[in-house]
Amino acid sequence: MSSNVLGHILLDLNETTPAIEASAVISVDGMLLYSALPLGMDGDLASAMSSALLAVGVRASTVLSRGKVEHLLVKSAGHYILVIPAGESALVAFWVAENAQMDGVFLAAHQLATQTREWFAVNGITCRETW
Numbered sequence: 001m002s003s004n005v006l007g008h009i010l011l012d013l014n015e016t017t018p019a020i021e022a023s024a025v026i027s028v029d030g031m032l033l034y035s036a037l038p039l040g041m042d043g044d045l046a047s048a049m050s051s052a053l054l055a056v057g058v059r060a061s062t063v064l065s066r067g068k069v070e071h072l073l074v075k076s077a078g079h080y081i082l083v084i085p086a087g088e089s090a091l092v093a094f095w096v097a098e099n100a101q102m103d104g105v106f107l108a109a110h111q112l113a114t115q116t117r118e119w120f121a122v123n124g125i126t127c128r129e130t131w
Helices: 003-016 043-063 102-122
Strands: 020-027 032-036 072-076 079-085 090-097
Touching (some): 003 020, 003 032, 020 043, 079 102
16 A cells, blocks of 8 residues: 555545544654645644644553553534544544544544554554554
8 A cells, every 4th residue: 555545545534424524644743644634724733632632541541551542532512533543653533523423433433543554564664662
């Protein structure tokens, strides 16, 4: 899978899952790698916040001995933010409409996280040792 494929997968996901308003692949250090973001959304800010959100969730889960983080979900007025680890090097983030059928969103999002993790592993890309 070429790096362009990840970008195309994001666009396809946003188009085929209408409740997903935006999506991105982000390095664990908060760098925006691939995205399908709407005009007006600050990609740098969104990626930095998503990375920080996952880092805090992983730290809390570790300190409280709750096991490995599968995903984080934040609900705000009218929207959700879903962040999923994609291996040791990246995470995927989704901005989802409040009226979403979340089962379908979770399925699609976790599939993308798996594809991203596999792509990074095949290409030997690491940004950081572990979460």
